Amino acid sequence: MRLVGLCLLSALWLLGNSQDQRTGxxxxxxxxxxxxxxxxxxxxxxxxxxxxKNFIANKINTMVIRQDCMECPDELLxxxxxxxxxxxxxxxxxxxxxxxxxxxxxxxxWDYTLFVVNxxxxxxxxxxxxxxxxxxxxxxxxxxVTQFQSPDTVEATVGKIIVASLRFPVINVVVVVQxxxxxxxxxxxxxxxxxxxxxxxxxxxxxxxxxxxxPLQPMTYLYPVRQGHLGNCVLNxxxxxxxxxxxxxxxxxxxxxxxxxxxxxxxxxxxxDWEVLQLLSKALKFKIQLLxxxxxxxxxxxxxxxxxxxxxxxxxxxxxxxxLSGSDKRRWLFSKSTVYYQSQFVxxxxxxxxxxxxxxxxxxxxxxxxxxxxxxxxxxxxxxxxLSSRLRLRYSLENLFLMTLGNPIPMHRLPGTxxxxxxxxxxxxxxxxxxxxxxxxxxxxxxxxxxxPLPKDVAGLIEDNYTLVSNGYHDFxxxxxxxxxxxxxxxxxxxxxxxxxxxxxxxxxxxxNLAYWNHRHRDITRLTFVPQPIYTYQLVLYFPRRSFLKPxxxxxxxxxxxxxxxxxxxxxxxxYLCDKDLAGNRELLPRITxxxxxxxxxxxxxxxxxxxxxxxxxxxxxxxxxxxRLMEWFHRY
Numbered sequence: 001m002r003l004v005g006l007c008l009l010s011a012l013w014l015l016g017n018s019q020d021q022r023t024g025x026x027x028x029x030x031x032x033x034x035x036x037x038x039x040x041x042x043x044x045x046x047x048x049x050x051x052x053k054n055f056i057a058n059k060i061n062t063m064v065i066r067q068d069c070m071e072c073p074d075e076l077l078x079x080x081x082x083x084x085x086x087x088x089x090x091x092x093x094x095x096x097x098x099x100x101x102x103x104x105x106x107x108x109x110w111d112y113t114l115f116v117v118n119x120x121x122x123x124x125x126x127x128x129x130x131x132x133x134x135x136x137x138x139x140x141x142x143x144x145v146t147q148f149q150s151p152d153t154v155e156a157t158v159g160k161i162i163v164a165s166l167r168f169p170v171i172n173v174v175v176v177v178q179x180x181x182x183x184x185x186x187x188x189x190x191x192x193x194x195x196x197x198x199x200x201x202x203x204x205x206x207x208x209x210x211x212x213x214x215p216l217q218p219m220t221y222l223y224p225v226r227q228g229h230l231g232n233c234v235l236n237x238x239x240x241x242x243x244x245x246x247x248x249x250x251x252x253x254x255x256x257x258x259x260x261x262x263x264x265x266x267x268x269x270x271x272x273d274w275e276v277l278q279l280l281s282k283a284l285k286f287k288i289q290l291l292x293x294x295x296x297x298x299x300x301x302x303x304x305x306x307x308x309x310x311x312x313x314x315x316x317x318x319x320x321x322x323x324l325s326g327s328d329k330r331r332w333l334f335s336k337s338t339v340y341y342q343s344q345f346v347x348x349x350x351x352x353x354x355x356x357x358x359x360x361x362x363x364x365x366x367x368x369x370x371x372x373x374x375x376x377x378x379x380x381x382x383x384x385x386x387l388s389s390r391l392r393l394r395y396s397l398e399n400l401f402l403m404t405l406g407n408p409i410p411m412h413r414l415p416g417t418x419x420x421x422x423x424x425x426x427x428x429x430x431x432x433x434x435x436x437x438x439x440x441x442x443x444x445x446x447x448x449x450x451x452x453p454l455p456k457d458v459a460g461l462i463e464d465n466y467t468l469v470s471n472g473y474h475d476f477x478x479x480x481x482x483x484x485x486x487x488x489x490x491x492x493x494x495x496x497x498x499x500x501x502x503x504x505x506x507x508x509x510x511x512x513n514l515a516y517w518n519h520r521h522r523d524i525t526r527l528t529f530v531p532q533p534i535y536t537y538q539l540v541l542y543f544p545r546r547s548f549l550k551p552x553x554x555x556x557x558x559x560x561x562x563x564x565x566x567x568x569x570x571x572x573x574x575x576y577l578c579d580k581d582l583a584g585n586r587e588l589l590p591r592i593t594x595x596x597x598x599x600x601x602x603x604x605x606x607x608x609x610x611x612x613x614x615x616x617x618x619x620x621x622x623x624x625x626x627x628x629r630l631m632e633w634f635h636r637y
Contacts, residue, residue, distance in 0.1 A: 002080060006120055011215065012176070013488075039182070040148075040173070040178060040182040041078075041079050041082050041083070041146075042082070042185055043087035043178070043182060043208065043209075043210055043211070043213050043404070044079075044083060044088070044144070044146070044176070044178045044184050044213075045082055045083045045087070045213070046208070046212065046213020046214075046216075047176060047184040047213045048083055048086070048087060048114075048116075048142075048144050048176055049086055049087050049090050049091070049213070050208070050214060050215065050221065051142060051174075051176065051186065052087055052114060052142065052236075053091060053223040053250050054092060054219075054339070054419060055219075055221075055272060055389075055397055056112045056114075056140075056226070056429070057091055058096040059112075060095070060112055061095060061096055062095065062096040062098060063095060063096075063097060063098070063112040063113065063114060064097075064098045064099075064112070064113045064114070065079050065097055065098070065099055065113075065116070066099075066101075066113060066114070066115050066116070066126075067084055067116045068079075068115070068116075068117050068118075068123070068126060071489045072118050076118050076146055076147065078117050079116070079146040080088060080146050083116050083144060083146065084116055084263055085481065087114070088202045106388065108358040109239055109449050110291060110608045112139075112140045112142070113139065113140070113141055113142070114142045114144070114148065115141060115142065115143045115144065117143060117144070117145060117146070117148045118145075118146055118147050119145060119157065119518070120145070120157045120160040121165075123143060123160075123164055124160065124161075125443045128168055128506055138172065138551040138554075139168075139170045139171040139172065140170070140173075140223065141165050141170050141172065141173040141174070142173075142174055142176065143165075143173065143174070143175045143176070144159050144175075144176045145157065145161070145175065145177045145178070145325060145534070146178075148178060148179065148180045148222065148491045149177050149178065149180070150179065150180055151179055151180075153201055154177055154179060154185070155187075156297060157175075157177065158175045158177060158187040158202055159189075159202060160201060161173070161175050162175065162189050162200060162202075163200065164243045166548070167410075169546045169548070171191075171225055171226075171548045171551065172225065172226050172401070172551075173189075173223075174186060174187065174188045174205065174221040174223060175188075181206075182210055183207060183210065184203060184208040184210075184213070185206075185207050185208075186204070186206045186207070186208070187202055187204060187205065188201055188202075188203045188205050188222075188223060188224045188225065189201060189202050189224075189225065189228070190203060190224060190225060190229075190231070190547060191225060191230065191231075192230065192231045192233050195231035196231060196232075196234065200617055203224055203467065205219065205222075205224070206219055206331075212405070215607060225413065226551070226552070227581045229284070229285045230284050230286040231285065231578070232285050232286065232287060233286055233287065234286070234287045234288075234289050235281075235286050235288065235289070235317070235318045235319060235549075236289050236291055236311075236316060236317040237266070237277065237288050237289065237290055237291065237317060237319045237320070237321060237567055238268075238291045238292075238293060238307075238308040238311040238312065238316075238317035238319070238320045238321075239273075239274075239290055239291075239292055239308065239320070239321050239322045240297040240307060240320070240321070240322030240323060240324060241292065241322060241488070242294070242322050242488075242489065242513060242515070243271065243489075243490075243513060243517070243520075244271055244274075244439035244515075244516035244573040244574055245271050245272045245321075245322055245323035245341075245513075245539065246270055246271040246273045246321060246322035246323060247269065247271040247274070248264060248268060248269055248397075249268045249269070249270070250268050256306075262291065262292050262294075263289060263290065263291060264291070264292045267290065267310070269290065271322075271573065272341065272566075272569050272570055272573050272574075273321040273322055273323065273539075273541075274321070275569050276340065276557075276566060276569065277319075277321055277559065277561060278554060279565070280354060280556055280557075283556045284552055284553070284556065284559060286384035291311060291317055293306075293307040293310070295307045296471065296486070297309050297320070297322065297324065298471070298472075299333065305333070307322075308322065308324070309333075309334065309542070309544070310321040312334055312525070312543070312544050313333075313334075313544075315544070318543065318544065318547065318549060319541060319542070319543060319549065319553075320334075320541065320542035320543075321406045321541055321542075322399060323510070323513070323539060324329045324539065324540060324541070324542055325537050325538060325539065325579050326538050326539070326540035326628070328338060333545065334542045334543060334544060334545055335542070335543040335544065335545055335547050335550050336540040336541070336542055336550075337540045337541040337542075337543070337553050337554055337557055338537040338540070338557050338558060339537075339540055340539060340540065340541075340557045340560070340561060341539040341566060341570060342536055342537065342538055342539065343510040343511050343513075343536075343537045343539065344511045344534075344535075344536060344537065345508060345509075345510060345531040345534045345535050345537045346508070346509065346510075346514070346529040346530060346533050346534060346537070347458060347461060347468075347506050347507070347508060347529060347530040347534065348492075348493065348496060348507045348508065348509050348514055348527055348528070348529050349455070349461070349496070349505075349506050349507070349525045349527070349529070350456055350499065350526050350527055350528075351454065351498060351527070351528050352495050352526070358478040375519070379462055385636060422552060428636065430521060454528070454530070455530060456531055456614050457530060457531070457532035458476060458477065458530070458531065458532065458534070459540070460530075461477075461506055461530065462478060462481065463503060464504060465481070466481070466505065466506040467481055467482070467483055467503075467505050467506045468482045468483065468505070468506055468507065468508070469482060469483050469485055469487075469492050469495055469496065469506070469507045470482060470483075470484060470485070470507060471484065471485065471486050471487065471507055472484060472616075474508070476534060485593075488511050489507075489510075489513050489517070490517065492507040492509070493507070493509070493514070493527060494516050494528060495507075497521075497524075497525065497526060497527055506530075508534065509529075510537055511529060511533075512547070512570070512573075512574045514527060514529055515574050516573065516574060528625075529547075541553060541557075561637050617631060618631060
């Protein structure tokens with residue numbers, strides 16, 4: 001009996017063991033990838049490695065790999081591990097790799113990120129949080145979908161992944177997918193559809209060889225949208241009128257003269273920012289529609305914006321230009337471009353001349369001196385006229401005019417009497433002295449203008465009781481000494497320029513803006529700036545928050561800066577004078593140029609022309625008697 005029981009127990013144990021063995025074999029076979037699928041996975045891994053090696057590893061030192069698969073079957077997990085292992089094993093000498101855990105953490109600062117996901121659903125549920133300081137950076141995504149895609153659903157899958165990337169926002173994204181027949185396809189997109197409607201147009205960049213994983217066609221770039229081709233579509237650009245950065249020729253100071261969102265004719269526009277904008281439109285292939293707000297562009301607080309900023313906030317414009325600064329702490333409400341131009345923000349004051357710019361030429365002597373000169377001239381004129389008939393002097397008034405100018409007269413024209421000869425000699429000496437003094441005065445005016453001393457910093461302005469005229473209050477100037485006026489720079493310049501003689505006004509402006517205004521009003525301007533600047537004003541272009549235009553515009557601006565194009569444009573619009581000269585420093589004298597002597601050249605040309613005409617008339621007067629009599633009468637009187 002015992003033997004029979006042992007046999008039964010052995011039979012049962014063998015039977016159970018054989019059943020467990022069959023179950024384990026079935027489970028192992030179920031987990032193993034079919035040979036055909038294994039070959040497809042190798043092709044996908046090779047294609048992924050080619051993209052990473054040729055377009056990522058040669059540009060950066062570190063990249064991030066994220067592997068996400070929520071509740072995936074073992075087959076998909078093996079596919080993801082195969083792809084990641086293949087990339088890691090072949091890139092180890094060339095690039096450092098960070099394997100992201102996929103937790104709810106802030107994204108790192110590396111630019112390129114490789115996502116290996118099961119399907120578009122896995123990518124849609126990813127939680128990627130960029131720190132605030134990294135929001136404005138340009139990131140790059142390569143998304144590899146491990147699940148096989150049918151030809152009917154592949155474009156829908158790629159489209160959902162790209163739309164999800166744009167919400168992060170990341171515009172540089174490509175998707176690697178594999179269809180059910182094993183074909184590996186690389187997809188990208190363009191930002192506009194037909195008729196320049198905002199949307200996505202999927203682009204099939206390339207397909208890969210089913211054996212080697214190499215692309216079937218040559219590839220020169222990975223992200224087509226990064227090339228910045230906007231399809232010649234129209235972008236609304238709002239502009240802030242601020243010469244010389246943006247100049248609208250028909251601009252007036254009346255606020256209500258232009259309706260909101262007025263479309264501006266480009267023919268009436270010029271300026272540094274306008275030329276930079278034209279270069280950007282040519283490089284990025286877009287057309288410009290200019291909008292001109294009827295109010296100044298300012299940010300008063302969170303959500304309280306006017307002018308061009310208001311048009312950006314309500315979505316009526318995609319770009320803002322016109323001397324806008326990126327240094328204000330409240331500018332985080334919008335996205336800003338890289339700094340393309342810098343100017344100094346300074347205090348503007350008026351230089352008070354003693355006699356004005358041309359006063360020394362009009363009044364080179366004091367009033368008493370002029371009274372004596374006029375009295376002597378009147379006495380000489382009356383005496384000459386009275387004695388000419390009695391002494392029968394020829395050319396008496398002509399001699400008086402020549403002597404007034406300090407020129408000599410012929411010997412035969414000198415009077416014979418001692419009294420008149422003494423009078424002529426005295427007058428010649430006096431006119432010679434006066435002409436020498438006037439020429440010296442003229443030279444002094446051209447070389448050095450007489451100014452009263454001005455403060456050299458903001459503290460000096462406050463000490464001398466200058467009132468600040470501005471469109472707002474500033475922490476660097478006392479509130480009680482500030483007069484708030486919502487005016488443009490030009491209006492404040494006029495107010496400071498035409499202030500009463502005893503009124504001390506100052507304003508704030510850019511050096512470039514002041515230099516342009518002084519150049520346009522060079523005949524009357526008396527404005528200069530305090531040598532100590534308030535701060536450096538950094539000019540940028542503005543976009544709506546997280547705009548897709550920012551990365552492409554930044555790249556082009558950096559290229560223009562590196563080539564010196566923007567600096568050359570600025571020099572054509574801003575005629576800088578020496579800072580010390582503008583500040584009224586008499587230690588550095590301005591050069592005397594031909595431009596200063598323009599009036600003298602014109603008068604000299606006129607005199608030469610008249611002398612040529614008279615010479616010609618004298619030459620031909622011998623042929624006609626009436627012309628001879630006319631010339632004799634002309635010399636007589």
